[in-house]
Amino acid sequence: MANFLASIFGTEQDKVNCSFYFKIGACRHGDRCSRKHVKPTYSQTILMPNMYQNPAHDPKNRMNESQAQNHFDAFYEDLWCELCKYGELEELVVCDNNNDHLIGNVYARFKYEDSAQKACDELNNRWYAARPIYCELSPVTDFREACCRLNSGEGCARAGFCNFIHRKNPSEELDRELQLSTKKWLKMRGRDERSVSRSPSPEPARRRF
Known part of the structure; x- marks a missing residue:
């Protein structure tokens, strides 16, 4: 049994x-x-609910598609570089859903559980864009199961109200730059997780922390 x-x-x-x-x-x-x-007592993944404030959800928003992408890229880059201070970051997922329990949710999966715990502890005492950050450990470890499979194909009929994650992606250029800069950073510190406090993390072009 x-x-x-x-x-x-x-x-x-x-x-x-x-x-x-x-x-x-x-x-x-x-x-x-x-x-x-069942909330995990340890995990590689943290969740920051409602962290990303998508301008597309503001009725007064006048951004065009290019401006909206630049707005998101600035957020994504800023957050990626900040999270690298806590340890080796493997994946950053931002929800593009409209429903209350997923809107603006940000997930970050680290290589090590102690990195996720450190990030969770410290981020709960920090603010971003004039708003307090709320952070918790998440049971999610496989985003292939968490993300909507139709969203990247012919399209999901439920759109932003789907109960699976609709992932909001950074521009290909930014994603490539972050991957390359992170690899360089890891090489500089010899992939020693405990040396993270002695080596600077990749630096974003714009900061809002």
């Missing part, structure tokens, strides 16, 4: 624990969910 319960944990067969929370780190029912949201 114990082996069976372990095998179905966090799946749709699990009648006790919420499969959506386990896969995505957020559930549309929130605290009213009939199933348990």
